[in-house]
Amino acid sequence: MKSHSGEKPFACDSCDYRAPNKYSLKYHMRVHTGEKRYACDYCDYRSDKRSNINDHTRVHTGERPYACDSCNFRAANLRRLQIHERIHTGERPYACDVCDYKARTAFCLRSHKKTHTDEKLYSCVSCNYKGRTRGDLNKHARRHTGEKMYACGSCDFKAGSSGHLKYHMATHTGEKPYVCHSCGFRSVTKTVLKMHIMRTHTGGAYACSECDFRAVTRSGLRDHTRTHTGEKPY
Structure with missing residues (x-):
């Protein structure tokens, strides 16, 4: 009855949180203790939720039980499918407060905001690379380790990043969800579409x-600038 009455008699000793039952309080306490009791059988990943482990394990097995109704895309979890469906609906609920950019996910918005600064907090231990996000650093680090943790569910292919796996999956599905509104060009990834539009x-x-030179990529501009400075780094 306490869950219906709104009564929360169980108090956390570390913060102001109150719970309607002992189980909810015990679950909350993991926020403070850092306990992650559920472990992945394939890698060192751990979580405080069994459902997170189930979703994560599909990274290794390649299982994708959630199907898109509009194309051949399949996802490992429901949340990923919901995000994918925004490609078809055009929904971008996360807006940048610095420019007109809008993102499909909060994570993409956070990553985008770092393009407005030169801050790069994440350093590679093997070279001089610095990344704006931990994800950028992890992706870069796989170039050193050769790790390919993203498995294709249709063949033996494995990729070092989810983006590379997505690009590969198009060889099976033929899916090209990103469309140029100027000429009808279709692309597997947003990055390829963006490059097409600029070129x-x-x-x-x-x-x-x-x-007056303009480059499609930052590295292209850097290479061009050397024609003015005379720098020969190689």
Whole structure:
């Protein structure tokens, strides 16, 4: 009856949280203790939720039980499917407060906001690389380790990043969900579409401060700038 009455007689000793029953309080206490009792059978990942382990394990097994009604995409968990479906609906609920950018996920918005600063907090222990996000660093680190943790559910292919796996999956599904509104060009990934738009329709996004040259990528601009400075790094 306490869950219906709103009564919460069980108090946390570490914060102001109150729970309607002992189980909820015990579960909450893991926030303070850091306890992660559920372990992955394939790697060192641990979680405080069994459901998280089930979702994570599919990274290794390649199982994707959640199917999109609009295309051949399949997801390892319901949340991933819901995010994918925004490709079809166009929904971008997360807005940047600095520019007009809108994102499909809160994570993408956080990553985007770092493009407005030069802050790179995550350093590689094997080289001089610095990343804006921990995800960028983890992706980079796999270049050193050769780890390929993303498995294809249709063949033996394994990828070092979810993006590479997504690109590979298109060889099975033929899915190209990203469409250029200027010419109808279709792409497997947003990055490829963005590159297409800059190369074909708008010109490069990165402008040279010495001449009228514009580059599609930051690295392309850096290479071009050396024609002015005479720098020969290699």
